[in-house]
Amino acid sequence: MRGVVMYAPGDVRVEEREDAKIVEPTDAVIRVTASCICGSDLWPYRGVEALDGPTPMGHEYIGIVEQVGDDVRNIKVGDYVVGSFVASDNTCEICQAGYQSRCIHNVMMGSVGTQAELARIPLADGTLVATPGTPDEDLIPSLLAASDVLGTGWFAAVAAEAGPGKTVAVVGDGAVGLSAVLAAKQLGAERIIAFSRHPERQALAREFGATDIIEERGDAGAARVKELTGGYGAHGVVEAVGTEESMWQAIRSSRPGGYVGYVGVTHGVELNGLDLFFTGVHLHGGPAPVRRFLPELIQLIWDRTIDPGKVFDLTLPLDQAAEGYKAMDERRATKVLLTL
Template sequence: MRAVIIHGPGDIRVEEVEQDTVENPTDAVIEVKAACVCGSDLWPFRGLEKVDAGARMGHEYVGVVSEIGAEVKNIAVGDWVVGSFVASCGNCEICVDGDPSGCINREFMGGVGTQAEYARIPWADGTLVKLPAAPTPEQLRHVLAASDVLGTGWFAADAAAAGPGKIVAVVGDGAVGLSAVLGAKALGAERIIISSRNPQRQALAKAFGATDIVEERGDEFADKVVEMTGGYGAHSTVEAVGSNEAMHQAIRATRRGGSLGFVGVSHGVELRGAELFGALIHLHGGPAPVRRYLPELVDRIYSGEITPGDVFDLTLPLDQALEAYQAMDERKAIKVMLTP
């Protein structure tokens, strides 16, 4: 089968690899119908994260089950499914408590690689959600977004306690930040302020529910948010970048007693105890528990209530994976869908 392999910074290739098969009785194998490139995939592509030469890439997926292990009970061959970017058993105390991305048995799908024609899904019963019907081409885009960026953005808004009467600030205008806008709107936020300088992303942010666009960054963004909120700052802030600057921008934009949901994969973030102590904020984040939200998100997508797949502004065949990475790296595309 064909799969996307990284050999070094900027070196993405589509190669023939051994066909994925069931390795454990709790596994399933899916024929991947849609995958995509994530912002977190760009860290190794740019050489800013350790590159394991020869590793497969990708962790977002929608597909049709082609094989199941002997202990898989909840799905069957032929089912259309979507799953989280973190495989989880669904049975341990952490999963039962609603934090499947922290599962004691978790496996990150990036270690499997879903930018491929087929993919092995560990812990299939705890990871996969059966779709109510075969998706239309339009629904396929939206369901694919639920596998990571929508679920992550939704978690960020939820972790930041977005809701009725709340002012939400979003740091980061990538697919996750834009999804956080959509999530905050769906959760009932009164006002949503996003930091963005890109006209295309600004337009999508407004379509998803943003009420205010602020082009400033860093302290200037935080100062603007404080000014716009009568000197207080946002009730709820989302950090969807992962850089030190973005995290501190988010902290400074949050009012005392407010909440900050951070979901950007951390690279070089340094937090000072004195700053956090004085900020008096609630800080929650990390790998999003996407599996917790998937059933609700799928229902909202199939009802037509939300259209998260609008973040995909470029679709390419799997064989053009390098072009997909380059388009996102150069910010020529918000998010690229790959069709095996």
């Protein structure tokens, strides 16, 4: 099968890999119909995260089930499926509490590499959710978004306690941040403040439900949120970048007792305990338990209530994945969809 392999920072190739196959009786193999490039794929691409030799890439996917292991009960060959970027059994106490991304048997899908024609999905019964049928072509980007960025933005908005009467600020105008704006709107937030300096991203944020845009960053940005909220700060804040500046921008944009949902994979961040102590915020985040939200998100997309696929602003065939990485790295694209 054809698949994306990263050899070194900046060196992404599409080449022949060994076909995905059933390894464990709980596995499925899917024929991937669309995959995409994640902001987190840029960390090794930029050399911030080390690579351990040539590495198959990708952890987002939708596709059609080709094969199932002997112990798979709920997923059938021919099902059109969406899964999260973390495989989970969906039965352990952690999964049952809604934290499937930290399932006691979790498998990170990045270790599988879903930017490929076929993908092995561990713990298929727990991981995959079948769509109501074969989706119309125009629904594919949105269903693919549910696999990671939408699910992650949704989790962050839930962690930020977005809801009726609430003011929610969103730090980060990438695909996850924009998805969090959409989620906050859908969850009923009254006022949604998006931090962004990019005119096109500002426009999409507004389309997704942002009521205010702030261009300032860091403490100046947080001060603007306080100004807009009677001196108090937002009730909830989403952090979708993962730097020390963005973490504090989020924490300081929140009122005491407010909720900060952080989903940017944090790199080089050290949080001073005493500073954090006196903010009095609720801090919750980590790898999003996308599986918790998938049934609801698939239905909202199927009903055309939400259109999160708009975060994809570049679509390329799998063979041109290298150009996709380059476009995201150079910020010419927010999010790249790879067709198969």
